Amino acid sequence: xxxxxxxxxxxxxxxxxxxxxxxxxxxxxxxxxxxxxxxxxxxxxxxxxxxxxxxxxxxxxxxxxxxxxxxxxxxxxxxxxxxxxxxxxxxxxxxxxxxxxxxxxxxxxxxxxxxxxxxxxxxxxxxxxxxxxxxxxxxxxxxxxxxxxxxxxxxxxxxxxxxxxxxxxxxxxxxxxxxxxxxxxxxxxxxxxxxxxxxxxxxxxxxxxxxxxxxx
Amino acid sequence: xxxxxxxxxxxxxxxxxxxxxxxxxxxxxxxxxxxxxxxxxxxxxxxxxxxxxxxxxxxxxxxxxxxxxxxxxxxxxxxxxxxxxxxxxxxxxxxxxxxxxxxxxxxxxxxxxxxxxxxxxxxxxxxxxxxxxxxxxxxxxxxxxxxxxxxxxxxxxxxxxxxxxxxxxxxxxxxxxxxxxxxxxxxxxxxxxxxxxxxxxxxxxxxxxxxxxxxxxxxxxxxxxxxxxxxxxxxxxxxxxxxxxxxxxxxxxxxxxxxxxxxxxxxxxxxxxxxxxxxxxxxxxxxxxxxxxxxxxxxxxxxxxxxxxxxxxxxxxxxxxxxxxxxxxxxxxxxxxxxxxxxxxxxxxxxxxxxxxxxxxxxxxxxxxxxxxxxxxxxxxxxxxxxxxxxxxxxxxxxxxxxxxxxxxxxxxxxxxxxxxxxxxxxxxxxxxxxx
Numbered sequence: 001x002x003x004x005x006x007x008x009x010x011x012x013x014x015x016x017x018x019x020x021x022x023x024x025x026x027x028x029x030x031x032x033x034x035x036x037x038x039x040x041x042x043x044x045x046x047x048x049x050x051x052x053x054x055x056x057x058x059x060x061x062x063x064x065x066x067x068x069x070x071x072x073x074x075x076x077x078x079x080x081x082x083x084x085x086x087x088x089x090x091x092x093x094x095x096x097x098x099x100x101x102x103x104x105x106x107x108x109x110x111x112x113x114x115x116x117x118x119x120x121x122x123x124x125x126x127x128x129x130x131x132x133x134x135x136x137x138x139x140x141x142x143x144x145x146x147x148x149x150x151x152x153x154x155x156x157x158x159x160x161x162x163x164x165x166x167x168x169x170x171x172x173x174x175x176x177x178x179x180x181x182x183x184x185x186x187x188x189x190x191x192x193x194x195x196x197x198x199x200x201x202x203x204x205x206x207x208x209x210x211x212x213x214x215x216x
Numbered sequence: 217x218x219x220x221x222x223x224x225x226x227x228x229x230x231x232x233x234x235x236x237x238x239x240x241x242x243x244x245x246x247x248x249x250x251x252x253x254x255x256x257x258x259x260x261x262x263x264x265x266x267x268x269x270x271x272x273x274x275x276x277x278x279x280x281x282x283x284x285x286x287x288x289x290x291x292x293x294x295x296x297x298x299x300x301x302x303x304x305x306x307x308x309x310x311x312x313x314x315x316x317x318x319x320x321x322x323x324x325x326x327x328x329x330x331x332x333x334x335x336x337x338x339x340x341x342x343x344x345x346x347x348x349x350x351x352x353x354x355x356x357x358x359x360x361x362x363x364x365x366x367x368x369x370x371x372x373x374x375x376x377x378x379x380x381x382x383x384x385x386x387x388x389x390x391x392x393x394x395x396x397x398x399x400x401x402x403x404x405x406x407x408x409x410x411x412x413x414x415x416x417x418x419x420x421x422x423x424x425x426x427x428x429x430x431x432x433x434x435x436x437x438x439x440x441x442x443x444x445x446x447x448x449x450x451x452x453x454x455x456x457x458x459x460x461x462x463x464x465x466x467x468x469x470x471x472x473x474x475x476x477x478x479x480x481x482x483x484x485x486x487x488x489x490x491x492x493x494x495x496x497x498x499x500x501x502x503x504x505x506x507x508x509x510x511x512x513x514x515x516x517x518x519x520x521x522x523x524x525x526x527x528x529x530x531x532x533x534x535x536x537x538x539x540x541x542x543x544x545x546x547x548x549x550x551x552x553x554x555x556x557x558x559x560x561x562x563x564x565x566x567x568x569x570x571x572x573x574x575x576x577x578x579x580x581x582x583x584x585x586x587x588x589x590x591x592x593x594x595x596x597x598x599x600x601x602x603x604x605x606x607x608x609x610x611x612x613x614x615x616x617x618x619x620x621x622x623x624x625x626x627x628x629x630x631x632x633x634x635x636x637x638x639x640x641x642x643x644x645x646x647x648x649x650x651x652x
Contacts, residue, residue: 015400056491059443061396068397099332102392102444126393127332151485152517153549181486 004030005041008073012045013052015065017072020045024073034080035116042073043112050105060102067104070112071123078115085118091211092142096124096133097180098157103150106180109200110146117204119144130157130164137170143211144175146203147193152182159191175210179203220371230254231574241300242372245577249508251534251541253574257567257603259596260543261299262580265306266327268293270585271624276325278643280306283361285640291369292633296624297589298596301374304366306359308378308436312417313388315354316346324645326585330388337390340405348416351424359421363430376432377425381475382413382457384439392439399453410457418461418473426469433473435461437505440479441515442494447501450480455504476505478514487520499529503540509533511542515581519550519562523569530575541575546595551580552587556594556618563598564611572607593619 004027011019020042027037049066052058058066082090093114097107104126111121122140124132137145145165149155158178165171178188179197188196195210197203220242227243230236231252239247244258265286269279272289279285290304307327314320319334337343351360363377380388386395386409398406418435425433439445440454458476465473480501484490502512511530513521523544530539544566551559563578570576578599583592597619608614621627628634 054489056489056494059446061400061445061449064393064396065400068393104393127391129333132333 004032005037005044008037008041009045009048012042012066012069012073013048015062015069017065017069020069020073021076024076028076028080034077034084038077038081038112038116042070042077043109043116045073046070046105046108046112050109053105063103063105067108070108074111074115081115082120090118090120091144092122092140093119093144093146093207094122094124094133094136094140094142095146095148096128096136097126097148097150098154098161099127099129100157101149101151101154102126103148103180106150106200107148110148110179110197110203113200113204114207117208119207130161133161134164134168134170137165137174138168142174144177144207146177146179146197146207148178149180149182155180155182155187158183158193162192177203177207177210220373224373227254228252244300246373248575248577249510249541251538251575253605255605256600257571257576257578257605258300259298259599260577260579261294261302262583263303263305264290264293264580264583265304266585267583267587271296271589272628272637272640273625274637274640275643275645276323276327277645278640280328281355281358282640283358283365285636286358286362287365287369288633288636290366292628292631292637293624295631296621296627297592298600301372302366302370303374304362304370305378305434305436306355306362309380309384309388309438311355311359312349312380312385312421315349315351315356316389316417318389332391335390335394336388337386337409340408343408343412343416346412346416349418349420351420356421356424360424360428360430363425363433364428367430367432374432374434376434376472377430379418379421379433379435379473379475381435381437381440381454381477381479382410382418382461383445383454383479384437385413385417386410387439392444395439399449406453410453414457414461414464418475419464422461422465422469422471422473426465426471431471433471434477435473435475437476437479438481438515440476441481441483442498443484445479447480447494447497450476450501454479455501458505472507474505474507479505481512481514481516483516485517487517490521492522492525495525496529496532499526500533503533509540510577511540513543513545513581514579515545516547518545518547518581519554523566527570530570539573539575541577542570543577543579544570545579545581548580548582548584548587551591551595552584554591556590559591559594560598560602560616563595564602564614567599567603567607568611571603574605576603578603589621589624590619593621 008023114121147158175194177195178193185196195206223240223242224246227246230239231247244254247254248258268289294302318336319331321329321331367375454476461475465471480498482495482498530542533540598616601616
C-alpha cells in the first residue's frame, strides 16, 4: 500500500497524468481510504513538485504537467471523498488564477487542502477573465471565491475582479480570498478581500474560519 | 546630419575615440551597441504603444487600425521624451492569429487581445483547416504599412516591421498550457505546430513585407521568456526555428527576419529565487537571438537584480578584457510605480556598475499605459546626466534636477505630427471602417 502511494506521488511529481489516474483507481480498488490517497499520495506529490519549483529545480512547464497529473488523480478521487462525507453540508469554494497568469501549482495545492477539509471546489482554471468569476458566482453561489496570482503584474487583476463583483451586486453575497507569491495581507486589505492565504494550509484554515468553523 | 548611414558611421567612429560633431540618437545607439563610449549613455526607445496612445489621448479603436496614426504617435511621443531611437510596434502578438480568425476582444481604450477562452487551435486537424495566412486579411496590411512608414520616417538599422515569433504564436493560438503539453508530451504535434507557424504563417507574412519594401522585421517571443520556457527548451525549439526563418528570408527575400526576441529573457518574479547560474544559462541562450552580441535584459524584475552578475556575464562573453555591450532594461512596473528619486538612484547604481567603460544602453521593458510621464522624462534625463562621459568618479555628487518639459499637448503644437494626432481625437466609432 505504501508503494502504491509512493508511486502515485512520483507520477504526480513527474507529471504523468495517465499513470496518476490509473494508480488512484488501483488504490481505491485495493480499498485504501480516499482521504489517505488524497493526503499521502496526491497532496504529497504536488507538495514535492512545489518544493522542486521553490528550489529552482522545476520550471513552469514541469509545474503545468504536475498540475495536470494532480487533476487527473482528483477525478476518480473527488466523488469518493464526497461520498465518504455522506449528507453533511458542504460549502462551495470557487477558485481561479486571474487573467494573464498561467501558474497552476499553488492553486492545485490549495484545491487539495480545501477538498480534504470538505469544501466543494469549483476550479475555473488559469488565466480566468473577470466575467468568468462573475458567472461562476452567479451559477454556483459559493461561500468563498479564491483569486490567485503568481506575478506582480497579474495580481492587479484581483482588484478588477472584486470591482466587477461589486458592480454586479454580488460582492456582499460571497467572501473573497486572495493568494499567491506576490500578494500580502496589505495587498488583500487594499483590494478589499476578506482574507489572504499565505500558503495552502493557511488558505484552508482561513477558509474554514470564514464559513464559521470546520465542517465535512 | 540626417543621413542614417552617415549617422551610424559617426557613431562607430565616435565610439572608437574619434570625437567630432554632436552624435545623433542613432549614432549613440550604434556606438553603444558596438561596445564603445559615446558622449552619453544612450537610451534606446522602448516598446511604448499603449502608453503613447494614452499620452496622446487617442481612441484605441482607431489607433490600433491606422498605421499612419500609430507611427506618427510613436515618433512624436518618443521625441517628447528624448529617446535616442524609436521602436514602433503595435500589439505584436495578435496580428497573425487575428487574421487567421482567432476570437478577439476589442476595447475603446486598450489594445486588442486574443480571447483565451476560444482558442484557434484545439487539435492537430485544425492546422489543415486554418491553412496558410492570407496577408490581405485582418490587420496584416496595417502591420505592413506600419513597417513601411517606420522605415521611411525613421530610417535606421532597427526600423522595420514586427511579427509574433513561433512559440508565442503557438501560445496565442492554443493557450500556453496546451502548447507546453505539446512540446513535453507530443513532439510530433509540436513539430507540426512549429512548421505550420514557420511555413504557413510567417513566410507568407514576410513575403508581404518584402513586397512592400520592408527589409527588416523583428519577431517578439515573450512567451519563450524564463520561466515560461527553460533555456534548454528555447535551444531545442525556439532557436532552430528562428534560424530557419532567418535563413529562408535572407535567401528568398533578401530580408532580415529576427525571430525569438525576448526568448530566454530572465523573468524570475521572486527575488528569493534569483539564481546566478540560471541567469547565466538564460543570458547565454538570449544572446543567440540577437544579431549583435549583447548581454540582454528586457522584461525581468531587473530593479532587484544584482547588476554585477550582468557585468560578469558580459565580461565572460567578451574578448581581450573588454565586455560585450549590455542592454540594461528598467522594468516597466518599476517605471510606473517608483518615485523619480528611486528611478534616479537605480540608474546611478547601474551606470556605476555597467557604464563606466562604455557599451551600456538603457532601455525600458515595455512602458505600461498608465506610467507617469514624469518618470520617463526623469529616466531619460538621469541617464544622459549621470551617464555623461567621462562618468564622475562619485555619482552621488551629480545632481539630477527635475526634468523641465512642457505638457504633451502644448509641446505637440507645431510638431509635424500635430494635425494627425489632434484630428484623430475627434474620431468616433463608425466613422472609419474597423473590424471591432
